Every structure is written in structure tokens, then in C-alpha cells.
Amino acid sequence: MSSRVLMKGNEVIAEAAIRAGCRHYFGYPITPQTEIMNYMARRMKDVDGTMVQAESEIAAINMVYGAAAAGARVMTTSSSPGISLKQEGFSYIAGAELPAVVVNIVRCGPGLGGILPAQGDYFQATKGGGHGDYKNIVLAPASVQELYELTVEAFNLADKYRMLVMILGDGTLGQMMEPVSYRDAEQIETVEKPWHVCGTKDKRQHRTVQSIYIDPDDLEALNDKLQAKYRTVEKQDTMVEMIGCEDAEIIITAFGTSSRISRNVLRLADDLGIKVGMIRPITLWPFPSEAIMEAAAADSVKSFLDIELNAGQMLEDVRLAVNGRKPVHFLGRTGGNLPTQKEIIEKIRTIAGR
Amino acid sequence: MSRVEFDDDRCKGCCLCVSVCPKKIIALHKDKLNQKGFHPAGVEEMDKCTGCRFCAFICPDNVIEVYK
Amino acid sequence: MKKVFARTRGLTDKPFHYCPGCTHGIIHRLIAEVMCEMDILGETIGVSPVGCTYNNYEYFACDMVQAAHGRAPAVATGIKRVHPDQPVFTYQGDGDLAAIGTAEIIHAAARGEKITAFFANNAIYGMTSGQMAPTTLLGQVTTTSPFGRDAAVEGYPINVSEMLATIRGAVYIERVAVNNFKEISKAKKAIAKAFRVQQQKLGFSMVEILSTCPTNWGKDPVASLRWLEDEMMAQYPLGVFRGGDLEV
Numbered sequence: 001m002s003s004r005v006l007m008k009g010n011e012v013i014a015e016a017a018i019r020a021g022c023r024h025y026f027g028y029p030i031t032p033q034t035e036i037m038n039y040m041a042r043r044m045k046d047v048d049g050t051m052v053q054a055e056s057e058i059a060a061i062n063m064v065y066g067a068a069a070a071g072a073r074v075m076t077t078s079s080s081p082g083i084s085l086k087q088e089g090f091s092y093i094a095g096a097e098l099p100a101v102v103v104n105i106v107r108c109g110p111g112l113g114g115i116l117p118a119q120g121d122y123f124q125a126t127k128g129g130g131h132g133d134y135k136n137i138v139l140a141p142a143s144v145q146e147l148y149e150l151t152v153e154a155f156n157l158a159d160k161y162r163m164l165v166m167i168l169g170d171g172t173l174g175q176m177m178e179p180v181s182y183r184d185a186e187q188i189e190t191v192e193k194p195w196h197v198c199g200t201k202d203k204r205q206h207r208t209v210q211s212i213y214i215d216p217d218d219l220e221a222l223n224d225k226l227q228a229k230y231r232t233v234e235k236q237d238t239m240v241e242m243i244g245c246e247d248a249e250i251i252i253t254a255f256g257t258s259s260r261i262s263r264n265v266l267r268l269a270d271d272l273g274i275k276v277g278m279i280r281p282i283t284l285w286p287f288p289s290e291a292i293m294e295a296a297a298a299d300s301v302k303s304f305l306d307i308e309l310n311a312g313q314m315l316e317d318v319r320l321a322v323n324g325r326k327p328v329h330f331l332g333r334t335g336g337n338l339p340t341q342k343e344i345i346e347k348i349r350t351i352a353g354r
Numbered sequence: 355m356s357r358v359e360f361d362d363d364r365c366k367g368c369c370l371c372v373s374v375c376p377k378k379i380i381a382l383h384k385d386k387l388n389q390k391g392f393h394p395a396g397v398e399e400m401d402k403c404t405g406c407r408f409c410a411f412i413c414p415d416n417v418i419e420v421y422k
Numbered sequence: 423m424k425k426v427f428a429r430t431r432g433l434t435d436k437p438f439h440y441c442p443g444c445t446h447g448i449i450h451r452l453i454a455e456v457m458c459e460m461d462i463l464g465e466t467i468g469v470s471p472v473g474c475t476y477n478n479y480e481y482f483a484c485d486m487v488q489a490a491h492g493r494a495p496a497v498a499t500g501i502k503r504v505h506p507d508q509p510v511f512t513y514q515g516d517g518d519l520a521a522i523g524t525a526e527i528i529h530a531a532a533r534g535e536k537i538t539a540f541f542a543n544n545a546i547y548g549m550t551s552g553q554m555a556p557t558t559l560l561g562q563v564t565t566t567s568p569f570g571r572d573a574a575v576e577g578y579p580i581n582v583s584e585m586l587a588t589i590r591g592a593v594y595i596e597r598v599a600v601n602n603f604k605e606i607s608k609a610k611k612a613i614a615k616a617f618r619v620q621q622q623k624l625g626f627s628m629v630e631i632l633s634t635c636p637t638n639w640g641k642d643p644v645a646s647l648r649w650l651e652d653e654m655m656a657q658y659p660l661g662v663f664r665g666g667d668l669e670v
Contacts, residue, residue, distance in 0.1 A: 024503055050503045054496065055529035062493035062526070066500025069487045070467070074500070092490050197485035197501065199508050202464035206434075208479040210488035357423060368443030368636075368643040374602070392442070410427040411606050414447030415438055420427035 004181045009144045010035035010174040013103055013167070014043065016151035017075050019186045022101070023049035024074040026063035028056055028082060031115045032171040033105035036077045057082040061089030061102075068098035069209040071196030073155055077103035079171075080121050081112060084129075090164055091130030094226070095211025097195075099158035101151070102136075103167045105174035108309075108336040116336020117171035117257060122313035125168050126285040133223055135230050137165040137237070138284040140255040144178035150282075156189045161233055168284060170309065172257045172338070233286055240288035241280040247300050248277030250351055253292065253318045254307040255281050258339065262307050265344045272345070274352045275300075284314070292321035303351055304328040307339060356405030357421040360396050364417045367392035371409035371418065377402045380409060432458040436480050443643020445633045446474060448600040449542055450481055452610045453511070457484060460617055466509040467501050469494040471523070473515035474548040492523025495530035498537040509620055511538045517547045520556040520580050527586070527628075534591030534625035538616045541582060541628055544635040545654060552638030556580045559657050564638070579657055583630045587663035593625035594665030597658060599632040601647045605660070618670040627665070632658060 007015070014036045017025070025044060027037040040051040054060035060076045067074040078086060083104045093100050104125065108118035125138045137157055139150045147169065154165040200206050213219035244266060245251055254262045259280045269276040279295060281288050295301055303326050306315045312330050319328050331347045333339045365388060372380045372395060379402050382393040395417070397403060405422030432454025438447045457463040466484040470476060472491035479486030489497040494512035502510045519527050519541050530537060546564055547553040554564040554571060557579050561570040571579075583597045594616055598609035609631055616627040632654050634646035641649055 024500070026500065052499065052503065052533075055525050058493070059496040059499075059526055059529065062490060062496035063500035063503075065489070065493075066469070066487065066497035066502075067504050068500070069497070070501045070504035072504040088490055089493075096488075197467050197487055198505060199465040199467060199485055200463070200483075206479075206483050206485050208486045208488060210479065210486075212476065212488055214477075355423060364437050366442035370443055370643050370647070373644045373647075405426060407427045408603050411603050412448070414440065414443065414445055416429045416433065416447070416451060418427070419425060419429065421423040422426045 002181045002183050004179055006177055006179050007144065008035060008175065008177050009147050009169065010105065011039045012144050012147045012180050013077065013151050014039035016148045017101065017155070018043055018047055019182070020073065020152040020155040021188050022073045022075050022155060023047060024067045024072045025049070025051045026054050026060040026067070026074070026076050028054050028060050028078065030079045030082045032107060032174050033077050033079045033103065036103065057085035058088060061086040064100050065089055065093055065096070065098060068093065068100045069096065069197055071193045071198060073159070075101040075103070077105070079105045079107045080109050083121060083124070087130035090136060091132050091134060092211050093164045094134035094136070095132065095222070096209050097162040098209070099162050100164050101154045101158055101167070102164060103169065106168065106170040108334065114336050115171065117309060117338070118334065118336060119170060119256060119258065119309040119313070120334070121168065122284065122308070122310060125166055126287070134226060135285055137161070137163055137233060139165065139167050140282060140284050141167065141169060141173060142256050142259050142280065144173070144176065144180050147173060148180050148182065152186055157237060159189065159191045161229060168256065170257050237283065238286040238288050239282035240291045241282060242291060243278040243280070245277035245279060245295055248275050249300060249302050250274065250276045250305055250348060251295050251301055252276060252278040252305050252307055253314065254278065255284060255314065258307045258309050261339060261341060262344060265341050265348070268341065268345055269348050272349070274348055274354070276348060287317045289317070289321040292318060293323070296322040296325040301326060305347060305351060306330050307344065308332045309338065310334060356403045357400055358397055358403055358409060359419045359421070360394060361417050362386070362394040363389045364415050365392055365394035366390060366415055367394060368414065369395070370412045370414065371395050374408040374412050376406060376408065377404065379403060430455045430458050432463050432483055433481055434483050438481060439477070440474065441637040443634065443636045443646060445600045446542060448606060449540065449631050449633060450478060452606070452613050453540060454482060456610060456614045456617060460614065462509050462617065466511065467505065469498045469501070469510070469512045471512070471514055471518050473518050475513055475515065475542070476549070478513055492518050492521070493526055494518070495523065495526040495535070495537065495539060499530055499535050502535060502537050506536070509538070509617055511540060513540045514542070515548070516543045516545065516555040516557040520582050528589070531586050531589045531592040531626045531628070534593070536620050536623050537626065538620050539628040540613070541630040542633045543582070543630055543658065544633040546635050546638050548635045548638055557582070559653055581658060583628070583663045586628060591626050592628065592664055594619045594627040594668055595663040597630040597632070597660050597663065599650060599655065599660055601650050615670060619665065619668065622670055624668070624670070
């Protein structure tokens with residue numbers, strides 16, 4: 001049994017977090033994601049949780065750091081300029097190996113930019129953003145239903161790996177309404193947290209949650225441990241959707257909102273007699289390089305077309321995976337504009353030469 | 355009868371205890387070096403100690419314990 | 423003979439790394455003693471951000487969380503919201519609390535966050551070797567005010583206790599010093615009162631503690647105490663700025 005309701009993407013994220021056992025939320029208002037915070041302000045009261053409106057995004061992420069250190073399932077949400085401010089906290093969370101969920105409902109930049117949807121934060125999300133050698137798991141939902149599924153999954157992954165998990169949405173996903181089916185109960189994978197601070201109760205040695213290591217060997221040991229963990233994540237939790245790639249001539253690579261638009265184009269191309277498939281990364285980190293490498297090795301595949309709401313960011317990862325075997329074309333829009341189906345079809349016809 | 359005990363190896367020779375002792379019986383042992391390389395503080399005429407704890411209160415390094 | 427002064431079990435055995443005569447050690451001891459005397463050592467969670475005391479998590483025998491520069495009040499907020507019945511404190515220097523972390527301390531106070539901030543004010547950045555702090559006195563020489571702090575160029579010192587005392591959520595604010603037996607005793611009482619205010623969930627509490635930095639002041643430890651009394655206390659008078667009439 002499940003309940004099916006029509007809800008706005010941002011509110012679904014908030015509801016999903018609560019269903020996943022999140023009882024502590026810290027945020028700062030910013031368009032186009034503030035509905036998450038508004039929803040939390042009302043809903044946390046029902047479930048005996050806390051919603052704190054922080055004085056800044058920096059404070060909010062540090063509250064997340066504290067609550068995670070204290071053993072709680074915790075979340076903050078923001079949009080691009082706010083996420084830039086949170087990078088300090090991301091790096092500390094990685095260094096201290098704390099589980100936390102962060103949502104970025106991306107808007108267009110750079111600078112204050114605008115409030116319309118974009119995917120210009122791909123580099124920042126997947127390559128770091130803060131200082132030091134670290135990775136965050138980055139999930140890229142493409143529907144309101146997936147916002148729900150992946151938000152729940154984000155909490156489980158965060159606890160499993162003691163990592164920050166980011167949900168990289170955009171203004172379109174956050175603001176749109178779609179039906180969502182909720183399960184009656186969530187599969188909450190509770191894990192022991194023998195590292196969290198809760199007071200010694202005079203029964204054990206005192207504990208510290210820290211990211212500072214003055215001894216170079218200690219710090220290198222931490223870095224080695226983090227890298228080993230990241231290799232495990234790559235192996236166990238890379239997620240990708242493949243659509244019609246078997247005998248495709250052109251393969252589109254796209255995530256999130258740009259993948260929604262691209263999905264509609266596959267059938268239109270078929271009508272024109274051009275066989276087009278799509279590889280949609282669901283995890284942007286770890287990036288599904290193997291799926292792309294395999295496609296690049298297939299004889300039927302003549303070229304790739306990467307479609308993004310930016311000037312070409314995931315494009316670099318696609319090119320690394322294709323590794324020169326096939327040409328990789330690009331179609332991107334910026335400033336809050338979306339590529340139209342017509343633009344994409346025109347591009348496909350140009351590439352296919354018919 | 356009172357007595358103070360100095361944990362020599364914790365001492366950094368800052369002399370704050372020397373400065374507050376009302377009996378002026380604390381001094382640095384110039385003939386000694388501790389593990390840290392400081393001349394540690396100590397008491398020469400213990401029989402004059404009143405156990406007032408001034409030295410222990412001002413010591414930033416938890417060097418001193420007081421008996422009374 | 424009875425032992426009338428012993429090392430507190432609120433501190434670990436690890437010797438402090440602080441410079442000779444630095445009074446951070448006294449402040450650490452007082453906080454640790456109070457936690458033991460109030461029997462809250464096993465419940466308390468401390469937060470140590472960046473500064474000379476960055477690694478005091480190795481000294482306090484309670485659970486500790488290391489935080490980014492200036493962010494301790496936000497980190498403490500997160501901890502306190504998860505463990506509302508346990509004492510949570512921050513230990514911050516003047517650069518940390520009054521420069522980079524100004525927003526965090528003011529808003530923790532404004533929310534009436536039930537945490538306690540211990541604010542060690544020594545009028546200088548110690549760890550980075552003696553730069554001008556927000557609390558550096560006019561005329562005071564530092565590596566970044568080498569001709570003495572000039573109000574026309576470097577502005578004025580911030581009196582944090584007086585400033586926070588204007589906020590309703592800050593229910594107990596006192597400035598103390600650790601320069602002699604009497605003041606050290608008063609400092610300890612203030613620390614205990616701050617913890618009691620927190621235990622009774624009355625709101626935010628802060629104890630500002632005037633402290634010395636002999637190394638970066640360029641003075642010997644005894645002369646440093648005199649400078650604290652003569653110069654610092656003139657700018658930063660001791661006293662209770664809020665919550666003097668609180669019976670806790």
C-alpha cells in the first residue's frame with residue numbers, strides 16, 4: 001500500500017527527509033528552494049524535531065556539522081550562492097567523516113546570477129568546492145518521484161559511508177508539481193555510530209570529532225582511509241539509467257532536467273530514422289564512467305551528444321570516459337534558459353548528417 | 355604543617371608561582387633542567403609553607419599539589 | 423596532612439602546549455574543576471574552534487568537537503538541539519569570537535541558545551604569532567599594527583560583553599580575569615554560574631575571561647599580569663553585564 005499525492009518538488013524533499021528519520025534541519029532562505037524550509041518549520045513540530053533558521057548559510061552548515069557529530073540524521077538545503085558559502089563546512093564534514101545530507105536546488109550564475117534553473121554547479125558539486133582532497137556523493141534526480149526516492153537514499157548512503165551526500169536538483173525540479181507515491185514506511189538503514197559525541201557518562205574515555213591532524217603521518221592515514229572509502233563507493237553505489245543504448249547511433253548524456261527534455265527527443269529522432277539512446281547518470285559522483293566506456297566501445301555508436309544547462313561541465317567527464325574513441329558533441333543553454341526539443345533534434349540531424 | 359609538591363617535568367619556569375608566594379619560598383632551580391628544558395620551580399624552606407594555595411591557583415600548567 | 427589542592431580529573435594528564443605563563447591553562451583548569459564539582463563531566467560536550475586552544479579536546483576529559491574558525495556557537499547549537507539536556511560549551515579566543523565568528527556568537531545569544539561560551543580575551547592573535555585582534559587596545563603594538571593601534575587607521579577595540587548584554591536572549595554575561603587568587607576564585611564562580619544558567623535552560627550565557635599572552639605581548643609572564651591589570655582592565659572593566667540578579 002502506498003499513498004499517491006500531487007506535491008511540489010521542494011516540499012517532497014522535506015517530507016522525504018522526515019520520513020527518512022531526519023529530525024534536525026538548519027537552513028537559510030534562498031530562492032528557488034525556500035519551500036523546503038517553510039515545510040520543515042511546520043512539519044518538524046509534528047514530529048518533535050527542530051528547524052533552526054540560521055543567520056547565514058555558513059552558520060547553517062556548521063549547525064549541521066554539530067548535529068551530525070552528536071549522532072543525528074541532519075539536513076540543510078540551499079541554492080547556488082548559498083552552497084558556495086557552505087563549502088567550508090563541506091570540507092570539515094569530509095575531514096571529520098560525518099554523515100549529512102545537503103540539497104542544492106541550483107539556480108543560474110555566476111555571482112548572484114538569477115533565480116531560474118541551471119546546472120552550472122556540476123563542477124563545484126562533483127570536483128570538491130571546498131579545500132582538500134575529498135568527495136561528496138552527488139545524486140541527480142530527474143522527477144518529483146525521484147526527489148523522494150533519492151532523498152531517502154541520501155540519508156542511508158550518508159550513514160553507510162559517513163559522508164556528505166548532496167542532492168543536485170535545479171529550480172525546475174524544485175518548483176514543479178508532480179504526483180508522488182509514498183511508501184507506508186521507509187527502509188531506514190540504521191547504523192551504529194560509535195564515534196558520535198553524547199557525553200562519556202563517566203563510563204568511557206572522552207571522544208573527539210575532529211578534522212585536524214598536526215602529525216603528517218596521521219593526516220596521510222586519514223587521506224588514505226578517505227580515498228579507500230571513495231573507491232568502495234564507486235564500486236558499490238554508482239547509479240545510472242540507460243535508455244535504448246543497445247543499437248543506438250548517437251548517445252545523449254544528460255542528467256536532471258536536461259535529461260527530461262532529452263528523453264522526449266528519443267522518440268522524435270526514431271521517427272526521423274535516427275536511432276538515439278541516452279545515458280543518464282543518477283550519481284554524478286561517483287560518475288558512471290564504465291557505462292559510457294562500454295557504449296563508446298560499441299560499433300553501432302558513432303558519436304555522443306552531451307546536453308546540459310551550462311556551458312559544458314559534465315562534458316569533461318563524458319570526454320574522459322569516451323577517451324577519444326568517438327566524437328563528443330555538446331548542446332548547452334545558460335542564464336536560466338532550457339534547450340527546446342526542436343533545438344536538440346536540429347543538433348541530432350546535424351550530427352547524423354540527415 | 356603544610357607542604358607543596360611540584361611535578362618538575364610539567365613546569366615551564368614561568369615564575370607566576372614565585373611572584374605570588376606570600377612567604378617568598380619558591381624559586382627556580384637554576385641547577386636543574388627538566389624534560390622540556392626549563393629550570394623548574396621548587397621550594398627551599400618547606401617548613402615555612404602555610405598551604406595557602408596561591409601558587410597552585412596561579413600555575414597555568416597544573417604543576418603544583420598542596421597538602422595541609 | 424590532607425591534600426587540599428590536587429589536579430582535577432576534569433583534565434587529562436597531557437601537559438598543555440601553551441607558552442610559559444600563558445593563562446589559558448588556568449582557565450582550562452577552572453572549567454574542568456567546575457565540571458567535576460557540578461558532576462557534569464560525563465554529560466558535557468565542548469567545542470574547540472581555531473586559535474591557540476585548537477586542540478584543547480586533548481585536555482578536557484569530556485566529549486569534544488573541533489570546529490572551524492569562529493563557528494563554534496553554530497556547531498554548539500547543532501549539538502545542543504540534538505542533546506538538549508546536556509551541557510554544551512564553546513571555548514573561543516578573541517579573533518575567533520569577535521572577528522570571524524561575530525555573526526555566530528551574536529545570533530547564538532539572540533536565539534537564547536542554551537549553551538555557554540567561554541571567551542578568552544588576550545587582545546591579540548596568539549596562534550598566528552601576534553596579529554591585531556578586534557580587542558587589541560589603542561596604542562598596542564602587534565605585528566599588523568607595528569606602530570601601535572591607531573583608531574584613525576585600525577579602528578577601536580570591541581567590548582564584547584557590553585555588546586552582547588544588550589541582547590535579551592543572553593541571560594548571563596560576566597567579565598572576569600585570572601590575574602590573582604581573588605579574581606581566579608571569582609572567575610571560577612562565574613563559570614559555575616554560567617553552567618547553572620544553562621542547566622536551568624534560562625538562555626545563552628557567556629563568561630569573558632581576560633587572559634595573558636606573554637610571548638606575543640613581548641613581556642615576561644609576571645609583567646604580563648600587571649599589563650592585564652593596568653591596561654586591559656581599563657578598557658575591559660570586570661563585572662556582571664547581564665544576569666547579576668539571577669538566583670541560580
